Amino acid sequence: MHFRLTKIHSIRVKLIISLIAVSLFIGLISLTVGGKLLYQSVIDEANNRVRQDLNVARLIYEERINAVRLALEVIASNHEYSGKGSAAGLLAVAESVDQLSDRLKLDFSGITDARGQVISGSATTAREISAPGPLHPLAGHTLEKRQTVTGTLVMDRDQLMAESPSMADRADITIRSSGKADGAPAHRETSGLTVGAAVPIVVDGSIAAVLYGGFLLNRDTTIVDKIGATVFKNEVYKGRNVGTATIFYKDLRIATSVKDPSGKRALGTLASPQVARHVLEKGEKWTDRARVLDDWTITAYEPIADIAGKRVGMLYVGVLEAKYSDIRRRAIVVFGGITLAGVIIAIALEWLFAGRIMRPVSNLIRASAEISSGNFSPNIGTISRGDIGQLQKKFLIMAGALKEREERQRAESETRLIQSEKQASVGKLAAGVAHEINNPLTAVLTFTHLILRRKDLPAEVRSDLETVAAQTERVRGIVKSLLDFSRQTEISTETVNINSLVEDSVGLMKNQALIKDVHLSFKGEAGLPALTLDRNQFQSVLINMIINALDATPSAGKIEIRTTRADHNDAPGVEIRIADNGSGISPEHMDQLFDPFFTTKAVGKGTGLGLAVSAGIIQRHGGTINVRSRLESGTTFTIWLPRQQVKASAPPAGSREKS
Numbered sequence: 001m002h003f004r005l006t007k008i009h010s011i012r013v014k015l016i017i018s019l020i021a022v023s024l025f026i027g028l029i030s031l032t033v034g035g036k037l038l039y040q041s042v043i044d045e046a047n048n049r050v051r052q053d054l055n056v057a058r059l060i061y062e063e064r065i066n067a068v069r070l071a072l073e074v075i076a077s078n079h080e081y082s083g084k085g086s087a088a089g090l091l092a093v094a095e096s097v098d099q100l101s102d103r104l105k106l107d108f109s110g111i112t113d114a115r116g117q118v119i120s121g122s123a124t125t126a127r128e129i130s131a132p133g134p135l136h137p138l139a140g141h142t143l144e145k146r147q148t149v150t151g152t153l154v155m156d157r158d159q160l161m162a163e164s165p166s167m168a169d170r171a172d173i174t175i176r177s178s179g180k181a182d183g184a185p186a187h188r189e190t191s192g193l194t195v196g197a198a199v200p201i202v203v204d205g206s207i208a209a210v211l212y213g214g215f216l217l218n219r220d221t222t223i224v225d226k227i228g229a230t231v232f233k234n235e236v237y238k239g240r241n242v243g244t245a246t247i248f249y250k251d252l253r254i255a256t257s258v259k260d261p262s263g264k265r266a267l268g269t270l271a272s273p274q275v276a277r278h279v280l281e282k283g284e285k286w287t288d289r290a291r292v293l294d295d296w297t298i299t300a301y302e303p304i305a306d307i308a309g310k311r312v313g314m315l316y317v318g319v320l321e322a323k324y325s326d327i328r329r330r331a332i333v334v335f336g337g338i339t340l341a342g343v344i345i346a347i348a349l350e351w352l353f354a355g356r357i358m359r360p361v362s363n364l365i366r367a368s369a370e371i372s373s374g375n376f377s378p379n380i381g382t383i384s385r386g387d388i389g390q391l392q393k394k395f396l397i398m399a400g401a402l403k404e405r406e407e408r409q410r411a412e413s414e415t416r417l418i419q420s421e422k423q424a425s426v427g428k429l430a431a432g433v434a435h436e437i438n439n440p441l442t443a444v445l446t447f448t449h450l451i452l453r454r455k456d457l458p459a460e461v462r463s464d465l466e467t468v469a470a471q472t473e474r475v476r477g478i479v480k481s482l483l484d485f486s487r488q489t490e491i492s493t494e495t496v497n498i499n500s501l502v503e504d505s506v507g508l509m510k511n512q513a514l515i516k517d518v519h520l521s522f523k524g525e526a527g528l529p530a531l532t533l534d535r536n537q538f539q540s541v542l543i544n545m546i547i548n549a550l551d552a553t554p555s556a557g558k559i560e561i562r563t564t565r566a567d568h569n570d571a572p573g574v575e576i577r578i579a580d581n582g583s584g585i586s587p588e589h590m591d592q593l594f595d596p597f598f599t600t601k602a603v604g605k606g607t608g609l610g611l612a613v614s615a616g617i618i619q620r621h622g623g624t625i626n627v628r629s630r631l632e633s634g635t636t637f638t639i640w641l642p643r644q645q646v647k648a649s650a651p652p653a654g655s656r657e658k659s
Helices: 002-078 087-104 137-145 157-163 165-171 222-230 273-281 321-372 387-400 402-452 459-487 498-515 535-552 587-592 610-620
Strands: 108-113 118-121 149-155 173-175 187-189 192-203 206-216 243-249 252-256 286-292 295-305 311-320 494-496 519-524 531-533 558-568 571-580 624-630 634-642
Touching (some): 002 087, 002 149, 002 222, 165 192, 173 252, 273 295, 273 311, 295 321, 402 459, 494 535, 498 531, 498 558, 535 571
Antiparallel strands (some): 173 187, 243 252, 243 311, 494 531, 571 634, 624 634
16 A cells, blocks of 8 residues: 555656646747747848838938039029130139038039039139139049039049048048057058039030039048938937948948947948958848947948949948847746746646546556456546546556457457568569569660661661660660659769750650641750750650640640740759640649649559659759649640759759649
């Protein structure tokens, strides 16, 4: 009795411990999966936000340029410019440009003659009009294109000095080079990134002068601060700006709201080489998590191109990851607390109900001992409801059927032995069938080649024998392909002219098409690249497709086969389309079309392996197969093959597209 109570107590403890372990495990899994999903959703939201913020930043950047363009166009269109460049006419325009420069606080502005030489600009006065200056780069683009030019322009130190020495000083930025030895000379950037516009003044169909103006972006905070105010509302989190913006000249920060550890704007710092390569060299946008100085940030970059289309800089916006990380952390803490509370409640309930659960279990333990003593009709007490009751009933059934089970097990063992022998026989039969098929095929092929060695054969007989040999080889290839479907053997490739291969396959099926009165045609695009294929396997694919099309096409129908160049996921290749105007495929069959052993043909008319084997061959060649069909309108199979073979790792599959 003491032993029995100890045993029951042990089972109860084990049950409680097991239930606690399950509860903790489920809670841990829920917390882990929920945390990951929450983290991913937060990161996705941050990425979406920063991409949208980058679009707004681009609009603000372009708005600054357009403001200059609109103002200059108003001046150019409202002044009556006469006298072909008279001092009086130039003076009036120059005064308007000066007023515009004061109003918009332009860093440089002026007017050039029809040759692009500055005759009034930031470094000149209206009284110096008679002393032309150098060719201005903005005006040069306008004169070259003979229209208004706007955008970004890089000006070197000499050009900046020609405008204003103060501009040259502003553009001069010391590059903060990490790892620079003490006392080493500092690297400097003296060129300036500018934005502006140049507008021609046209008189009698000819450009008489050019108005220009713009801003120097080096050390200019107007754009980046406007982005911060407009996009990020100057939001601050834990003493740091949530959103930051930067304008880069090449990979150098020349205008930024990013702060260094000392609290100053991080002018002269560099973007990471990875970002610079991606944005400046490839010309692509970049959106990813990155470390900006000391803060992890969700960043977005896009290239800035100058007037000539050359990538000269980058526009950046970023949001502080810490804010999103803290949101995620708080949510995980709340979620973890809820999970832990649920686990604690579950443990308490498990302890309370364990006794009730174990009472009928203890009766079953006692009954088990009686059964082991030979009593197959033990008393297990009152039958409970629920799963325990089902267990008790099953226990009684088990106790009453032990002898029957032993006999049944003996009979089942005999049955399994017979079944194993049957399966072995089926395996031997399959091997024998393959052997018996290949042996006569080998004999036919051997004797055909022996006859072909004769020199006295007529040309017509030799041609027919060569056809026999080729088709016998193809039959052997078909037998091999059925085995390949399950074994996925390596393909034997060679360089193949795809048009010649399709034309040969169509030629083999011409007679069958004539018998059924179906017009079978082929049109191949000239100059297609040679492909690396297993010729026999792929010819079996083409013939299988044509046979399927013939089966689906009524008399007087038509089957068209075309080959064209086609790219798939940026990979060059060739596309083969086999289209018929037959009965089409039912929508409910489309998802099963490439399943092995699926066929809509009558019993004995098809195995259902043709399309599955074909899809596997195409997959192993690195290609794809798609089907579009409409009932009573026909079906089109499209096969795409790459120029260079790609070894497939996925199982054969075809994508279906219903039209």
